Amino acid sequence: MNHPLSGAIPLTALLRLVVATAATQARLFLRNTQEWTRALMMPLQALVALAVLVHSGRADLAGYALTASLLFTIGDMGFFVGSEIVAGDRSRQVLELLIATPAPYFVVLITRTLLVAFLGLVGFAEGWLIARLIFGVSIAVHHPWVLAGALLATVFAAGATAVLSAALFSLARSTRTLQNAVNGPFYLLGGILVPVTFLPLWLQPLSPFVFFFWSAGLVRDSFTIAPVENIFVRLTVLLALGVAGATAGGLVLGRMIGHLRRNGRLGLV
Amino acid sequence: MNALRVFRFGLLVGARDFASFWTWKSWCGGWMLRILTTVYLWVLLGRLLASPEKLHYLTVGFAATAGVGMFAVAAASWDRLEGTYPLLVVSPSGVAPSLIGRMAVWVFSWIASAVVTFFIVMLSFRWRVSFAAGAAVVSLIVLISVSTFFLTVAVGAVAALAPRSRNMCSFFVTLSIAAFCGVSVPVDFWPGWMQPVCHLLPVTHGLEAIRLVLDAAEPGAVLRKAGLETFVGLGWLAVSLTILTRFADAGRRDGSIDLE
């Protein structure tokens, strides 16, 4: 009745799994009011940033507000939506059903987190519109290819890192507790609104380990007229941080599922 | 008197809600870390602008309102989600005292967050606050938190009709406070038609009172602002009680209150 399985998944089946999972996650996201409204709400914080800048006569720094709008949104998609995927599957008792299928759960999860991170790009569009429509400020993109590369690399890094946070958060007694604790430090260290050079010196060495730092720098630079330096290196580091996040996430996920199968519950101890 | 008794039980439920989110350790380590880092995130705009006045303005605004307005609106929906809402509606006490009690727990968290953040952030920038000024600021933070609470009860009552909107409603409360109540920019930055609305929101007058205290203004001016803040808060209390009662009645008429 069934076609036989080997351990490895054929490429066509893998691609089909990725497409079907992405389509399913898109539906789950768009049909969950709480999730898609988050994507639209987060960029509104650009309103506050732009108000401060415009009130101070520094509309020329509007690119900083737009950068923050984008990264607030992608960050939120990662920390809140993407990270809840495993916990959500668990609470709906779908997790065990998914694990019992032939599909590798890591592939299912990273596809879902990448898609959610991609949808966070709405933060860029909405932030730009807020600047234009409410404050009459047009933010010019002087290096569109740098911006495009930075956006895609940021989506990858955010989605890949969300695998790690999804696996870790699913172990927490209360996912909400962790979600509400982690984002502030990451945003500050990443310099998503104000460059990290304005942070105390003792904090600054930590920033390069946070992918937001590289994203924020590249995105802000794409709005400036001056040539963007070290594009390739910066993009590579951003992608590498994403790979590191995904690798760590995959290892935690594997241990988590192993723990689930051995002990009947999620946990690392 | 019975309403007070029910309120206390609501408070108990709220306290258990709080404990399911936070232990003392995670509140102090996790929550406060998030609040402090978020405040610094905004406040450092003052350094980007190379303006000590702006830095001070943003510090006072964001620090004094740190965490204010969060969670309470969502808490208003939890009875709906848990299925206890209809039981409250049909009880002789009605839904208001229990719901308000459950939400009220978060006010204590707001006060603690804002007070701790205010003094830490002010000290980190080496701005000294006298004991008397500090005591006045703490009192005004309490006033701001309570008046904001009454706004969140009104918003929460609306959100409870559509529990899926609770997080969105909560976000709009905190965004409005940050944008329109003098936290990030003065109220007169916004268009003329918006300013009366801003003055009807909690925080606006109370925050001005805090700024007056720190500027060593005369007590009469501070008290006037505090009085206005109190008046706004009581107004929102009246609005919230009206909404709660009307919505419960409407629910009984249109059958939107489920028993399962």
Add this chain to the structure above:
Amino acid sequence: MSAISTLSLGRVFQTSGKAKEVRALAGVSLEIEEGEVRGLLGPNGAGKTTLVKILSTVLLPTEGTATIFGHDVVRDTAAVRAMIGIVFGGDRGLYWQLTARETLEYWAALYRVPAKETKKRVGELLERVGLADRADERVEGFSRGMKQRLHLARGLVANARVLFLDEPTIGLDPIAARDFRTLVKELKGEGRTILLTTHDMAEAEAVCDRVALIDHGRVLAVETPASLARLVSQHERVDFELTGGQEAVLPSLRALPGVAAVNPGPDDNSHRLELTDGAALGGVLQLLVAAGVTSIRTSRPSLEEVYIHMIGDRGLTV
């Protein structure tokens, strides 16, 4: 080769409570042939779901072995997963935001059903479980019975040879439950092997070829429903109702050879007569009719009685 085979299967859980270990399964050895519908009956906490989780590869055993068509559930996980389908009961295990069709299409992808076959198979399944006209509605609007049928369709999407039905009719009204049992009988007719965990005695009697009684992680008995009934009583019982003046027949009944006991029944005026010799039945019936008794019924012990007899009355303790 048996479809499902377990040998001394055991599962111990570590806990943080007073008891450091909880033994959920102990020495469970079962052989379930291909095409058989096996019921697993037991109270809450008996180990039914634990057994299903082990067989569906979601949980590892701590002792013993289990195979599905010869493939070990621990070592040949991939092969096992390709052959099985899991059907839950209740609201769990579904994405409420998806439609029925989307749910099945997604699960088809997870089970590597070729794209070309998916649309047709999904359509057939929806038709089969009676959801074809609701296929494009979201699960959140479904009744309990509809969700259950979708669960079953999802379990069948990969044409599973073995199905695990974990309390599938929980919360269903009698008509929905009956319709579901009809579907299960059809699946049996297709040669699928089904392990069904349930509290519902009527369901177990109606669909199961054999029933395993399980309690405290141990299998107490494995028999056909009829054979299980004989564990309580070898012979038929006679239930009857007496009206005014007919009580005089009771001493005569008790005195008949082959009558074990005559006890009051659950209702007013009702009585139950237990036999030790089936040949005595005729005499009993004659005596009752002669006494003018008109409400008479013979029966064998139900599975519920077997259950209570063997597992015991726990009241509301779970």
